[in-house]
Amino acid sequence: MHERTIAELAHGLRAGEFSAVEVTEAFLRRIEALDGRLNSFITVTAERALEQARAADERLRRGGGGPLTGVPVAHKDIFCTDGVRTSCASRMLDSFVAPYDATVVERLRDAGAVMLGKTNMDEFAMGSSNETSFYGPVRNPWDTERVPGGSSGGSAAAVAARLVPGATGTDTGGSIRQPAALCGITGLKPTYGRVSRWGMIAFASSLDQGGPMARTAEDVALLLGAMAGFDPRDSTSVDRPVPDYAAELARPLRGLRVGLPREYFGEGLEAGVREAVEAAVRVLESEGAEVREISLPTTPLAVPAYYVVAPAEASSNLARYDGVRYGYRCEDPRDLEDLYMRTRGEGFGAEVKRRILVGTYTLSAGYYDAYYLKAQKVRRLIRDDFVRAFEEVDVIAGPTSPTTAFRLGERLDDPVTMYLSDVYTIAANLAGLPALSMPVGFAGGLPVGMQLIGRHFEEGRLLNVAHQYQLATDWHRAAPPGFE
Numbered sequence: 001m002h003e004r005t006i007a008e009l010a011h012g013l014r015a016g017e018f019s020a021v022e023v024t025e026a027f028l029r030r031i032e033a034l035d036g037r038l039n040s041f042i043t044v045t046a047e048r049a050l051e052q053a054r055a056a057d058e059r060l061r062r063g064g065g066g067p068l069t070g071v072p073v074a075h076k077d078i079f080c081t082d083g084v085r086t087s088c089a090s091r092m093l094d095s096f097v098a099p100y101d102a103t104v105v106e107r108l109r110d111a112g113a114v115m116l117g118k119t120n121m122d123e124f125a126m127g128s129s130n131e132t133s134f135y136g137p138v139r140n141p142w143d144t145e146r147v148p149g150g151s152s153g154g155s156a157a158a159v160a161a162r163l164v165p166g167a168t169g170t171d172t173g174g175s176i177r178q179p180a181a182l183c184g185i186t187g188l189k190p191t192y193g194r195v196s197r198w199g200m201i202a203f204a205s206s207l208d209q210g211g212p213m214a215r216t217a218e219d220v221a222l223l224l225g226a227m228a229g230f231d232p233r234d235s236t237s238v239d240r241p242v243p244d245y246a247a248e249l250a251r252p253l254r255g256l257r258v259g260l261p262r263e264y265f266g267e268g269l270e271a272g273v274r275e276a277v278e279a280a281v282r283v284l285e286s287e288g289a290e291v292r293e294i295s296l297p298t299t300p301l302a303v304p305a306y307y308v309v310a311p312a313e314a315s316s317n318l319a320r321y322d323g324v325r326y327g328y329r330c331e332d333p334r335d336l337e338d339l340y341m342r343t344r345g346e347g348f349g350a351e352v353k354r355r356i357l358v359g360t361y362t363l364s365a366g367y368y369d370a371y372y373l374k375a376q377k378v379r380r381l382i383r384d385d386f387v388r389a390f391e392e393v394d395v396i397a398g399p400t401s402p403t404t405a406f407r408l409g410e411r412l413d414d415p416v417t418m419y420l421s422d423v424y425t426i427a428a429n430l431a432g433l434p435a436l437s438m439p440v441g442f443a444g445g446l447p448v449g450m451q452l453i454g455r456h457f458e459e460g461r462l463l464n465v466a467h468q469y470q471l472a473t474d475w476h477r478a479a480p481p482g483f484e
């Protein structure tokens with residue numbers, strides 16, 4: 001059962017080969033048996049899942065439902081889930097039970113998907129290794145001594161290990177794409193505004209975007225179709241029709257113009273990663289794509305601009321965790337100030353505190369112009385680079401991450417090296433562009449991901465390219481040893 005993709009499960013459910021309850025039970029058993037090795041789930045909602053599965057079976061019996069009816073999914077624990085703990089992997093929200101569903105959760109539920117549980121992540125989505133979680137690190141199923149990437153590391157590891165066929169993630173600077181790359185799955189960060197942020201716990205609001213993670217581009221297309229769309233409850237949600245992503249997959253690649261940014265193949269890129277990405281580019285060429293070198297000269301500015309803008313927004317968003325309204329509260333506060341200080345001191349982990357300190361500093365009087373305003377101007381230049389590049393090419397391709405999965409603990413005391421894990425992914429967030437990562441081979445036995453960046457709202461194009469690549473290759477079918 002567990003080796004089936006979402007598309008295959010949907011087909012079998014409709015054909016009556018198995019029931020949604022059988023599918024759900026099979027995946028729940030797998031989580032029970034194998035997640036001890038990975039720690040990819042924070043909460044497993046078995047009873048609710050079986051209830052939803054029974055409802056899905058009923059719908060299918062009556063000939064209703066859509067392609068996701070009866071298909072199991074997991075949600076990153078950053079999405080609010082009605083009546084279920086929503087922790088954001090922080091001690092601060094360890095006891096928080098959300099009183100409503102996030103729009104993404106609601107839409108997937110309405111589409112008939114069965115929620116198996118909530119996946120582990122970096123605390124408040126701050127990290128690239130899933131090591132900052134209050135619930136302990138997630139391990140990479142390809143090598144359990146290594147990180148799965150972050151911050152959506154639980155979703156990526158669970159999908160790669162076939163504990164669930166698809167999952168949600170969020171991507172503020174690479175948190176869907178980088179763990180997808182390090183775990184050998186397919187993940188998409190949609191255009192900013194394409195997927196509602198309502199009920200998605202805020203990290204950096206102008207960058208955060210939820211998106212799907214699965215093994216194949218076809219499955220990602222099915223999930224995105226259900227997740228995307230206008231939501232009046234999110235003021236940055238864009239009112240624009242959702243295309244039929246699955247229908248766009250079949251388009252041949254003949255004539256597609258692919259740009260390879262010179263800056264994405266320079267210093268710091270591991271040789272094995274480069275070779276796998278170059279081989280993938282040759283596959284696209286053999287499918288009829290025209291490949292040319294392009295330049296994105298502002299590339300070196302993306303990480304520094306992001307680490308001003310993201311912490312600034314985080315420091316503001318995280319001000320709400322004050323011990324008064326919900327979440328963690330310190331014991332016996334002496335007075336209000338003591339309540340604030342001890343609640344936040346005890347409730348947040350080290351990386352979250354680092355971001356709040358940096359953000360508060362860059363927004364403070366006297367430094368605002370020098371840092372925050374400057375970073376916003378740089379952000380505009382980065383966006384302009386892409387606008388220019390997309391006059392020449394249809395998609396931009398390159399590595400997702402400069403290295404394969406690194407060892408647990410290896411970068412924990414070195415924030416700058418950790419931050420550089422996202423050197424190729426961050427610019428797409430700053431520019432609001434859709435971007436996808438797909439598996440394109442292995443280096444030293446570890447998965448390598450290739451990133452495809454597209455024009456605003458051209459998710460369908462990215463999924464189309466990834467699907468055509470996956471028709472010509474088998475990398476997306478590889479299973480981690482011990483998790484086949």
Ligand code: GLN
Nearest residue numbers: 125126127172173174175
């Ligand atoms: N790794 C980046 C950070 O730590 C991006 C995180 C994300 O996309 N949520 O901020």
